[in-house]
Amino acid sequence: MRSLERYQVLTFIAAFLGWTLDAFDFFTVSFALPYIAEDFNMKPSDIAASITVTLFLRPVGALIFGILADKYGRKYPLMVDIILYSAVELASGFAPNFQVFVALRAIFGIAMGGEWGLGAALAMEALPPEARGLFSGILQQGYPTGYIIAAIFYYAVISTLGWRAMFWIGSFPALVVVFMRFFVPESKAWEKTRETRSTDHNMFHDVKKVFKEYWLRIIHTILLMAGFGFTSHGTQDLFPTFLKTQLSFSPEEITVTTIIANIGSIIGGTTCGYLSQYLGRRKMVVASMILAGAFLPLIAIPINKPLVTFGSFVVYFFVQGAFGVVPAHLNELSPPAYRGTFPGLTYQLGTLIASSSAQVEAKLGEVFPKNGLPNYGLTIAIMSACAMVVVIVFMSTGGEKKHVNFMEESEISLEDNREVVETKNAQ
Template sequence: MSKSVPHAPTSFRELEAPQRKAFFAAWLGYLLDGFDFILITLVLTEIANDFGLSKTRAATLVSAAFVSRWLGGLVLGAIGDRFGRKPAMILSIFAFSIGSALCGFAWGYWSLFAFRAIVGLGMAGEYGSSTTYVMESWPVHMRNRATGFLLSAFPIGTVIAALAYGVIVPNLGWRCLFYIGLVPIALTLYLRRSLPEAEEWQADVGNRRNVSTSSMLFASSRRLPNAVLAIGLATALVLIFSQHTAGYGWLLAAAAIAGFIVFAVQVAGRLVPVMLAVMATVFCAFLYSWPIQSLLPTYLKSELGYSAVQVSTALTWAGLGYAVGSCVAGIAGDALGTRRAYVVGLFLSLLFVFPAFALPAGNVVLLWALLFAMQFTSQGISGLLPKYIADHFPTRLRAAGLGFTYNVGALGGAMAPLAGTTIAGRVGNLGTALMILAGTLTVVVAAIIGFDLPARIGRAFKADDEKASSAMTERNTTRAM
């Protein structure tokens, strides 16, 4: 008698209860991540006034969280690969909650820079652990939707933050906005007691030792050298992004790049050319998206003269566009393929970037519509980015591979506000600077993904063995469903 083949789910409703539960828990964690992370962009002008900072100096505080993200992605990713996706996700939420709350107690530039770096550690770990957790809990053929739906939580968090800004800051001041960061800690208690572990990680890694990134990074012979390297790398990045290079910026940048390559070799082995190529892709992706993400509130307040309430409303529409776009991107990715859907979304975004920043003050409703459409396409399509990155790594190093690759590339986000304000100083207008960065880098990223350059580089360096192993794992998982 032949066995009946179990029905493969094709929609969220058809997923099993544990799979839906895993998604909602990760989604809520990522929402709170978005809330905590975006707060600094909302209150840059208030902080600059209180601490006596220039606009460019204040913008480096946005970069502070990016300075530490590579370390959070690497260490918390390694913990996720060795001990499971769930504990890594819990540690990540705890870290960004504590860091955000501490920002409310900052007494000057450097204390706030340090506390934002703690937020970056947690955010990096949350991105890698939550995305791998959901992907490995969902069927393979629905994983674009898994990441697209999950990443919709981040802009919802930013919308809630924008609404909170409009209510709290005018009445209680900017510090009270950061104290709310303690709220996510309650979520960690629920996650620890209620969530199952990701099925694919349990099957492929489970309790086996010496098979994941932690065994490579934390081996007894490597602990001390890696700790020294991490301290040196972090110091170089702090000096670069706080603009204290004393004329040695290029030397520090070269040292940082060399340090990243050393860690990449340990994590990826033969896949290191692919990992470096994906890092470059993510770096460019952040340079097209994060100037807008980080400097839009400043642009609306300082150049268009909008009030706190008007800024809050504009950011709400932008965030909703991002959230809806992420969900649509996930559906499109499963239907058309990850890369094809990604490229289409990027080129569509160019239709809205230029009108959004050419619009003069006073056209409030049209501005809302343009911001919604722009973020729907440009930011929403980034819901496919975790799936795009994860496809390059097998399960045993997926969390650290995704977390490290994404968060090293995310240094483009650290450069974004600096690049935006620098170009604005030369062209005389922040809106024009944002158009230049977004328009140029969008085309670059579309070309990289469209021509699949990381995969081509991998084939050129004969680095396909690990990727083939990952593909085989996915095929076996699909057959077992």
Template sequence: MGMIKDAQVSVRDLFRWRQRTVTVDEQGNEHVTFETPSTPPNPIRLLRSISMLGWGAYLIGFFCWTADAFDFHALSIQTVKLSQHFGISRTEISTAVTLTLLLRSVGAAIFGIFSDYFGRKYPLTVNMWILGALQVGSIYAPSWNTFLAIRALFGLGMGGVYGAAAGMALENIPVEARGLMSGIFQQGYSFGYVLAACTNLGVGGATSSWPIMFWVGAAMSFAAGFARLIFPESKQFIEARQNSKGSSTAQFAKNFGKMLKLEWKVCVYSIILMSWFNWFSHTSQDSYTTFMLVGKELNNAAASRASILMKTGAVVGGTFVGYFSQWLGRRRAMIIACFMVCCLIPAWILPETESGLEGGGFMLQFFVQGAWGVVPVYLSEISPPAFRAIFVGLTYQLGNAISAPSTQIINALSDSHTIRNHTGRVVAAYGPVMGIATAIIAVGLALTAAVGPEKKGASFESAAAATTAEAVTDISAAAAPSKAHQSSSVGQATSEEDLAGKKGANGDSHAVLTKTEYA
């Protein structure tokens, strides 16, 4: 019943203009306020508020995430070329995408633990170099089975990038600027797609041109690794280690077990949410180039141009919606974006001309990736502070694993059904399949976000390192209700009415909770 009540309060919060905001003090207690949103801050002022160290960490994290995205799309955007090169169907080629997505969660667990234990620097450096080496290995694969095995290993490497890169990018960002910078960071993925599409356009449509994409991806990954190597370790991680005692591997394992026991609800919720998100993006983008080549009969150059503009819309949308989430609230911004996607599906799949497809693709991806723009900061805010790298990376990649068959399912359903296109030719039904699937996923994502927690403004700075005894104290403090609250609800179910009469200096409702809010 507690979870149902939590969900009811979360839904009610969506219809209140006063927003739930959570901060965490040094004892691990959560301070919940309901505040009237102020006018969206000047984005120029937000950008100027970031220190030089913060900008350096942010840009390197963004570069690593962009290189990771380019590496992934070097395969998905060349499905037709690779199908011709290996002499197999497009659906079989998409098996490589499925394997990559499935194994990313394993990589996220491995590299996430390394990042929370050893720090952000060396795990991410090694991770990027592994990706570069596997890109080169893909080029020299003598057979399809060997290529498939290399891409499976590639998935392990890809899994470790997101959590470490997001942590590095956002840990040094002021609270007010998080929404904007989260939106920009997430679009490193879309930017990687744009770069891949531009490269594909530049190399032409010849089947023999496919290795060039992998060479470019390898160069980017090696460069990102070197950039991370020369940048200092996370300031917060160093200070947490220096100011904490009792650091040990056994302590890390103990803290991790306690975290899972106490935070399992938010972990499960986050995995479900991220599975919807990954279905959302992979269903609406991975087969879109194939849809334009096969269903709309565009040539390689036209399809590449349309893909570039589509993902340009994603970059712009992620930035805008991420920025406005600081004003609207994280979940409300996601839900509005999902609603707009449903409205734009006809404009996305029905046009017959290159310009029409470009316009529809731009607007749909504006809101698909607009919703995604909120994800890095949202996951970081609801995550257990001492385990941010593994929580963000693993929940994201487990969602990826659940959505792993998405591209293969879309290709299989589309190839097994046919429609007549605008020329009267019978073609694979990519348009209807992608449209129906995207609408279903957008609704599921919106409903899931509606029942989740909101912790806009949660502190990134006060947690001890995961290897220290203090981390156990913080986690325990967050779990144990104080005497003042033992007789009342201390979870997500705390509502604005429960806080009535508890006014802060600025007139906002306020209370101190001693338990993490769960979905």
């Protein structure tokens, strides 16, 4: 941490706040869902469709904003992205009916999909190679941090000011843009390869080129991120329902347990991200998946409530510990000219594949009941264990570029482009 320069610290803070507040806005719907349903005179399951719409449009945002970031820099497209999701969050609080609300959440999905890739690229390109592991782990934990902030505001706001006030509060991330405008510089690695991008024709040409040249790496990374998504969502999405339905946890116990588990996520992501700088990205992820699987029985075969809480802390520690490696790993694997597009697009497409995990677990739990109740604990353990095996397989068969220097890589890419241009001119 002491090795970072001032601009590197400020850049990372901006990226972390962008992702944290983006997650906060996303989870606002999850917490406010029953109140929204009551206001619109609909079933909660109908309102939940807005969450699905948000998830489905995240890859679209990753592609659009990723291409913009590769063409025009990381900073200003990210600022536009943050303004967009802040404005949509504010407007969601004024939605007069469900149709308007779901349309706004669709736009939010595009903005949310763009934020992760741009923020991760801006942060990772600003950091020295030896610091990427630690700060990758911290950056990824903006997601559970956003969850905890949403839980706190839910407790403090919704019963007194109503669900709409939560969305109005969610518009405050727009202030991050002011901070970025005056204190965060553009990525130096991107500026190094500006000449490379100036030879491209248009947005559609960029999409075609990146898929043509790197299709195998893209497919492998998407499948890896799908495994990550099923592991993360498989242990998280149905967990509160499992606590309430099967274990008879009270609302207070559910809140405390989920917050403790997410604290485990934050500590695990930071710790494992840091250790990946020494052990390597692949070894750290594989070790985390094995250890997470070892503690799954504490959730699947619950003995008592304290052990379930402890088990959730440890499982989340290692699941999100592995996820803490992702921002650094995907940016290191990314071709330098497409670092705005590649990490975010593969991440969001993998997440899209895994978006059905809660529904699959719920259905399997009903098919294999225990004591007359859906056996959610068993299905959470089975799906999560299978996903962990997938992550281990794809992580072990993929590459690793832990020590790559983004500035040097950009210079090589620039030289290669100049040689291509000179050859064309000669011909």
